[in-house]
């Protein structure tokens with residue numbers, strides 16, 4: 211199966227100033243594209259040649275896992291943003307957030323702390339566990355919580371390439387700003 | 402009577418100075434660099450130096466000094482901490498050691514090719530200097546995520562190219578670090594963006610083999 215870079219659901223300058231056009235040109239146009247290209251180069255002749263992306267992520271390791279998971283993670287990441295974001299979760303997702311974290315504000319600060327304390331490259335994830343409850347999970351490098359039987363709901367990329375052009379070493383500032391472009395209507399559909 | 406009080410006061414002052422100095426030894430500080438922050442341009446820009454040395458390395462040192470208070474590592478030297486700690490203390494100690502070695506190996510007027518026993522050893526193991534450089538760059542490209550590629554010396558003087566993740570340093574594998582290249586994205590993103598390979602091939606222009614030879618000879 212040949213994987214393709216998905217279209218962004220917004221223009222490359224649509225998330226400014228939270229994420230600059232230049233960052234999207236590299237993050238989507240170079241990093242995300244490279245993971246897609248690498249994956250397509252790595253799977254011919256392996257058992258994953260005709261597998262779907264989730265299966266590859268759950269069953270592979272090494273270079274195939276790294277590139278497959280990064281393709282999935284970035285698609286999921288870019289998809290949750292919108293220039294019309296900055297709304298708040300409602301309904302069942304809000305209830306689940308309140309149940310697990312006490313309030314939306316406590317959830318946000320706990321999630322930012324998870325991102326800030328991920329040492330090196332990685333991702334912070336909001337996930338739904340087997341009991342249907344929400345949890346926050348930290349993953350290194352290409353890590354994706356679906357390998358632990360958890361369902362990804364929402365994520366922040368804390369690789370330095372996600373923010374270095376716009377925020378340099380200030381990862382906490384970047385994560386605090388990101389809430390302004392999160393579209394919770396999209397996140398609610400995942401829950 | 403009054404004149405006797407003056408020497409007594411200076412004795413107290415002397416104790417104070419000694420006490421302050423010995424306290425200072427237990428905390429780590431940013432090493433002075435033998436070059437200006439713009440001296441490595443265009444290989445490493447002044448802006449990258451300001452952030453990488455002035456913010457990232459300073460941040461690791463500040464964190465380390467806070468974290469060791471009240472622990473077994475409060476009076477330990479940096480290499481002992483890196484060898485014996487784990488978690489946040491290891492991460493910040495490792496990054497302090499790694500960046501100290503990294504920044505102190507560069508020069509605006511470097512010795513570009515090693516000589517003597519180190520050069521002989523490289524030729525013996527890799528055939529020629531270019532083959533060594535290519536294998537070192539490939540190792541740097543092969544580190545997925547944040548980390549380091551090292552040229553290290555084993556117990557019996559052999560050389561090894563070692564890949565390490567995050568704060569890793571070959572001292573934890575009983576090898577001596579000689580040359581360290583930082584492949585965290587913060588090391589090159591402002592100057593090379595996603596093109597790590599270009600950054601790695603440019604770095605040879607500022608690596609001072611005088612420094613690496615000294616480390617090998619130690």
Ligand SMILES: [Fe+2]
Pocket residue numbers: 237241284367369371372
């Ligand atoms: Fe990313």
Ligand SMILES: [Fe+2]
Pocket residue numbers: 453457500583585587588
């Ligand atoms: Fe660094």
